[in-house]
Amino acid sequence: MPRDGQTSSALGKAITVLETVIDRTSPVSIGALAMWLGLPKQTVHRIVRQLVDEGLLERAPGSDGYTAGRRLRRLSERTMEQSLQTATVRAILQRLVGALGETCNVGMLDGPEVIYLERVECDWPLRMQLQPGSRVPAHCTGIGKMLLASLDSRSRRRLVESLPLQTFTEQTITDPNRLLDELKNIRRQGYALNDQENTTGMMGLAVPIRGHDGNAIAGLAVHAPVARLAPTAALTKLSQLQSAAEDIGTAITNEHGG
Numbered sequence: 001m002p003r004d005g006q007t008s009s010a011l012g013k014a015i016t017v018l019e020t021v022i023d024r025t026s027p028v029s030i031g032a033l034a035m036w037l038g039l040p041k042q043t044v045h046r047i048v049r050q051l052v053d054e055g056l057l058e059r060a061p062g063s064d065g066y067t068a069g070r071r072l073r074r075l076s077e078r079t080m081e082q083s084l085q086t087a088t089v090r091a092i093l094q095r096l097v098g099a100l101g102e103t104c105n106v107g108m109l110d111g112p113e114v115i116y117l118e119r120v121e122c123d124w125p126l127r128m129q130l131q132p133g134s135r136v137p138a139h140c141t142g143i144g145k146m147l148l149a150s151l152d153s154r155s156r157r158r159l160v161e162s163l164p165l166q167t168f169t170e171q172t173i174t175d176p177n178r179l180l181d182e183l184k185n186i187r188r189q190g191y192a193l194n195d196q197e198n199t200t201g202m203m204g205l206a207v208p209i210r211g212h213d214g215n216a217i218a219g220l221a222v223h224a225p226v227a228r229l230a231p232t233a234a235l236t237k238l239s240q241l242q243s244a245a246e247d248i249g250t251a252i253t254n255e256h257g258g
Contacts, residue, residue, distance in 0.1 A: 010047075013037075013039065013043070013047055014047050014050070014051060016037060017033060017037070017044065017047050017048065017051065017057075018051065018056060018057070018072070020033060020036060020037065021033070021057060021066055021067065021068065022068050022072070025151065025152045025154070025155050026065065026152070026154055026155055026158075027060035027063045027064075027065025027066055027067050028065050028066055028067075029064050029065045029066075030044050030045050030048055030064075030066075032065075033048070048066060051069070052066070052069065054069075054071065055069045055070055055071030055072070056068075056069045056071055056072045057069045057072070058070065061162070073110055073111075077108065077110065077115060077117070080108055080117060080217070080218060080252075086251065088251045089106075089118065089248055089251050089252070090118065090120070092244055092247045092248055092251065093105075093106070093118065093119075093120040093244070093248075094120050095244070096120075096222075096240065096241070096244040097120045097121075097122055099240055100122075100222055100237055100240065100241075101122060102122045102222050102223065102224040102228075102229060103119065103120065103121050103122045103222070103223045103224070104119070104120055104220065104221065104222050104223070104241075104244075105118065105119035105120070105143075105220075105221055105223070106118045106119070106209065106218055106219070106220050106221075106248065107136075107143040107144075107218060107219055107221070108147070108217070108218040108219070109138060109143075109144065109147040109148070109219075110135075111138075111159075112137065112138055112139075112159075112162070112163050112164065113135045113136065113137060113138055113144075114135065114136050114137075114138050114141055114143045114144040114147070114219070115133065115134070115135050116132055116133065116134045116135075116136070117132055117218065118132055119132055122224075136198065137163075137166060137168070137198065138163070139160075139163050139165055139172075139173065139179060140168055140169075140172045140173065140194065140197040140198040141194050141197070141198050141204060141206075141221075142192045142193060142194040142204035142205055142206030142219070142221045142223075143192070143204075143206045143218075143219035143220075143221045144219075145182065145183060145186055145192040145194065145206070146186060146191065146192035146206040146207065146208055146216070146219045146221075147208070147216055147218075147219050148160065148183050149183040149184070149186035149187040149192065150187065150208055150215070150216035156180070156183060157180060160176050160179055160180055160183070161176055163176075165179070168197065168198050168199070169196055169197060169198065169199065169200045170200075171195055171196045171197045171200075172197045172198070173197065190207065190208070190242075191205060191206065191207050191235075191238060191241075191242075192205070192206045192207075192219075193205055193231050193234070193235075194206070194221075195226075195231050196226060201225055201226055201227070202223060202224070202225055202226065203223070203224060203225075203226045203229065203230070203231050203234060204221045204222065204223045204224075205221060205222050205231070205234040205235065205237070205238065205241060206219045206220065206221035206241075207219065207220055207221075207238070207241050207242050207245045208220075208245065209245045209248050209249045209252070210245075210246075210249045211249060211252070211253065212253045217249070217252070218248075220241060220244060220245040220248060221241075222234065222237065222241060
């Protein structure tokens with residue numbers, strides 16, 4: 001939706017440009033920004049150039065449009081991390097781990113990777129230990145596939161086609177078209193399984209955490225050795241995972257007064 005770009009300050013105009021770009025699911029051109037905001041094209045060009053110089057926006061490869069820059073994504077990650085590292089969210093995760101008996105974590109998509117923002121370990125000696133801040137490939141993890149599937153079809157295809165799709169196990173999906181088909185199924189069913197695609201002997205089940213507008217802002221997953229929790233058995237825990245994800249989304253919304 002067009003915004004009122006006729007704010008009185010340069011900072012206000014820059015913020016409005018940023019808001020407009022990050023509200024869109026695909027790169028936004030300077031011409032489109034000028035039209036939506038009711039600002040002269042030269043003014044928008046100057047603002048965008050300054051935002052690019054500061055790392056807040058970046059030119060999308062093969063496009064004349066702009067998307068969130070690396071610095072802006074880092075700010076987003078830090079904001080989300082602070083929202084998740086509250087006593088309320090950690091208590092939800094601890095209850096979930098207590099109920100499932102397996103490690104659970106929350107992560108968000110950052111380009112080709114998932115960054116883990118919060119994690120509660122189970123008590124089993126055999127488990128995969130990853131700390132908040134750890135990064136894993138998106139194409140072969142439950143949270144990664146869940147969040148890729150949550151993108152609109154155009155953004156999803158563009159990102160998948162840019163991923164390296166490295167092989168980690170015999171189960172890793174490395175064909176872009178096969179991965180896109182998998183993501184369509186995930187989007188339809190509302191959950192993602194990682195059946196030894198990243199690490200042999202380990203599985204994961206992920207669901208989206210949604211913000212106040214219903215869009216996926218992060219993912220919640222349970223991880224376990226397949227010898228202890230097979231994918232079919234994990235699916236019997238799906239409703240508990242979804243309920244916890246809804247509680248976390250509500251907690252984040254309340255934290256920000258949404």
